[in-house]
Amino acid sequence: MLLIFLIIWVGVKINFVFHPVAVMFQTLFIPILLSGTLYYLMRPLVQFLSRRKVPRSAAILIIYLLIVCLFTLLIIYVAPIIKKQFVELGESMPHLVQTAVQRGYELADNESFNQFLESFGLDFNTLQDKATEYADVAVKLVSTNITALFGFVANLVLLAVVIPFVLYYFLKDGEKMSGGFLKVVPVKNQALARKLLSEMDQTIATYVRGQITVAVCVGILLLIGYLIIGIDYAVLLALAAMLTNVIPYIGAFIAAVPAVLVASVDSPMMIVKVLVVTLVAQQIEGNLISPQIMGKQLEIHPLTIILLLLVAGTLVGPLGLLLAVPIYAIVKIIVVQIYRFIKLRTEAEPDLADEPPI
Numbered sequence: 449m450l451l452i453f454l455i456i457w458v459g460v461k462i463n464f465v466f467h468p469v470a471v472m473f474q475t476l477f478i479p480i481l482l483s484g485t486l487y488y489l490m491r492p493l494v495q496f497l498s499r500r501k502v503p504r505s506a507a508i509l510i511i512y513l514l515i516v517c518l519f520t521l522l523i524i525y526v527a528p529i530i531k532k533q534f535v536e537l538g539e540s541m542p543h544l545v546q547t548a549v550q551r552g553y554e555l556a557d558n559e560s561f562n563q564f565l566e567s568f569g570l571d572f573n574t575l576q577d578k579a580t581e582y583a584d585v586a587v588k589l590v591s592t593n594i595t596a597l598f599g600f601v602a603n604l605v606l607l608a609v610v611i612p613f614v615l616y617y618f619l620k621d622g623e624k625m626s627g628g629f630l631k632v633v634p635v636k637n638q639a640l641a642r643k644l645l646s647e648m649d650q651t652i653a654t655y656v657r658g659q660i661t662v663a664v665c666v667g668i669l670l671l672i673g674y675l676i677i678g679i680d681y682a683v684l685l686a687l688a689a690m691l692t693n694v695i696p697y698i699g700a701f702i703a704a705v706p707a708v709l710v711a712s713v714d715s716p717m718m719i720v721k722v723l724v725v726t727l728v729a730q731q732i733e734g735n736l737i738s739p740q741i742m743g744k745q746l747e748i749h750p751l752t753i754i755l756l757l758l759v760a761g762t763l764v765g766p767l768g769l770l771l772a773v774p775i776y777a778i779v780k781i782i783v784v785q786i787y788r789f790i791k792l793r794t795e796a797e798p799d800l801a802d803e804p805p806i
Contacts, residue, residue: 479607483614487622488656494619508619512612526683533684547713640789647781655774658738663693665737666729670703673725679718680710693733695769697750698757700730748777 497507633641667690674682689703711718760768
């Protein structure tokens with residue numbers, strides 16, 4: 449173990465040794481991550497068709513065709529609504545900002561609100577200065593990264609071309625990968641390795657399918673609620689909520705922020721309505737949807753998940769929020785299974801020692 453750390457330390461000091469590895473990792477990580485996510489979503493459909501004597505390659509192509517049809521319908525019927533709301537939001541942004549500032553000054557004149565802030569050692573002027581500071585940072589960040597933004601769009605186009613090919617081979621040969629890995633494992637440890645791979649595969653599949661299904665359900669619930677209360681930009685807000693709800697627990701609070709900001713421009717009553725809709729949607733998700741879809745297969749305490757997300761978000765950023773829980777679940781499986789394996793061998797050794805010599 450010490451030798452491994454020494455090799456890594458020397459490699460870090462000699463940049464040209466690890467630089468190609470880092471470039472390769474950065475290049476392949478996102479395509480493999482997205483392809484792996486889609487693999488776990490689409491694998492049950494491929495297996496369903498394969499069990500009905502449909503050749504695996506043909507099953508994958510049929511699913512690709514269905515996805516293309518689905519995206520075509522979304523582009524025809526949903527994309528115009530999203531585009532319209534984006535345009536409306538862009539046109540009304542100055543008015544929204546002006547109204548939000550006016551609401552802020554109205555709150556500043558409210559004695560109860562000021563007392564509430566003072567109880568936390570804050571005041572309105574401090575909050576205003578901080579908000580202005582963060583806004584300036586955001587504007588500078590966007591203005592100085594226009595080139596990076598175009599590069600991001602170009603990468604998205606590249607991913608849209610590369611991922612279908614990577615995903616095709618994942619779906620076609622993914623189940624053979626574990627067999628290839630087991631060939632390099634010593635025979636005496638293959639049973640443990642096989643069990644580890646099976647549990648890891650099941651955990652990742654449960655997490656990926658569960659989180660995405662839950663996020664879609666929450667997005668639909670919020671869309672229905674937003675349409676009922678009549679808030680502006682309901683489709684955009686519901687779409688943003690669906691994307692952020694992929695992050696467990698914290699995603700719900702992130703999703704509420706833009707909805708509350710839009711509602712604050714309308715009226716205080718609209719804020720109350722948005723909070724009620726968010727609360728109802730989260731209660732339905734927490735008590736009805738998640739238990740049915742996720743079950744208790746991950747066996748991770750909610751407090752542990754929240755702490756994981758806080759640490760991973762601080763260290764890695766948004767990507768850490770997405771990967772913290774599944775990585776922790778996988779590490780937990782490996783540690784538990786190795787501990788059981790060592791315990792079984794330790795208990796078996798005294799029995800062997802008691803046997804008389806031949």
